[in-house]
Amino acid sequence: MNILQINSSARSWSNGQGSQSTRLANELVERLLAANPGAGRTMRDLTSNPHPALDEATLGALFTPADQRTPEQQARVAQDDALIAELQAADVVVLGVPMINFGVTSQLKNWLDAVARARVTFAYTDKGPVGLLTGKKVYAVLTRGGIHRNQPSDTQVPYLRTMLGFLGMTDVEFVYAEGLAMGPEAETRALDSARAEIARIAVAEGVAA
Numbered sequence: 001m002n003i004l005q006i007n008s009s010a011r012s013w014s015n016g017q018g019s020q021s022t023r024l025a026n027e028l029v030e031r032l033l034a035a036n037p038g039a040g041r042t043m044r045d046l047t048s049n050p051h052p053a054l055d056e057a058t059l060g061a062l063f064t065p066a067d068q069r070t071p072e073q074q075a076r077v078a079q080d081d082a083l084i085a086e087l088q089a090a091d092v093v094v095l096g097v098p099m100i101n102f103g104v105t106s107q108l109k110n111w112l113d114a115v116a117r118a119r120v121t122f123a124y125t126d127k128g129p130v131g132l133l134t135g136k137k138v139y140a141v142l143t144r145g146g147i148h149r150n151q152p153s154d155t156q157v158p159y160l161r162t163m164l165g166f167l168g169m170t171d172v173e174f175v176y177a178e179g180l181a182m183g184p185e186a187e188t189r190a191l192d193s194a195r196a197e198i199a200r201i202a203v204a205e206g207v208a209a
């Protein structure tokens with residue numbers, strides 16, 4: 001089993017403080033590794049190494065035939081290629097997903113923009129779009145200051161289901177840590193509930209392996 005972990009918080013996790021989504025994603029991956037000795041882990045930390053946005057120069061590079069790209073264009077496309085290769089190689093993807101202003105972070109958006117590549121990760125056919133990244137399991141760990149589950153304010157879950165599904169990743173499970181900014185008791189309840197879910201997932205993955 002090859003596990004790809006994506007950290008997308010604006011803040012890092014170190015010395016027992018900082019990003020809650022990275023902290024919980026770390027815990028989930030460590031539980032998966034314990035349940036599956038021999039599994040491999042690839043970490044893409046978009047906090048310490050943010051991916052560039054999809055801008056005009058990037059689109060120019062992507063739409064220039066490979067053999068006609070300038071060295072700068074080749075280097076820019078290679079940055080996206082590296083993310084795509086990591087994702088193609090993964091059996092399990094663990095996403096750390098903070099809520100920032102009701103959406104995903106710009107880091108996670110940039111990653112999704114990079115891995116959505118026509119004819120590589122999705123294709124249009126006469127029957128419509130087809131996702132090419134099939135056979136993967138995705139766990140998305142959602143961290144929020146407030147409570148949004150099953151409410152119109154939760155733009156993340158429908159967006160991620162649509163976007164990941166478009167690329168062929170239809171098996172997506174969400175772990176919620178909500179109410180993290182609603183006082184110490186609510187924070188403890190949120191982390192306890194997320195950890196219970198993580199423990200359940202690790203058992204299920206261990207049985208499936």
Ligand SMILES: Cc1cc2nc3c(=O)[nH]c(=O)nc-3n(C[C@H](O)[C@H](O)[C@H](O)COP(=O)(O)O)c2cc1C
Nearest residue numbers: 009019020021022098099100101102143144145146
């Ligand atoms: C700039 C900023 C915007 C935020 N926007 C929201 C929001 O729209 N809704 C919400 O429930 N929490 C919001 N929060 C709280 C975060 O979701 C919460 O701190 C969460 O732990 C972030 O994940 P992280 O710890 O991995 O960075 C915001 C926090 C910051 C710093």
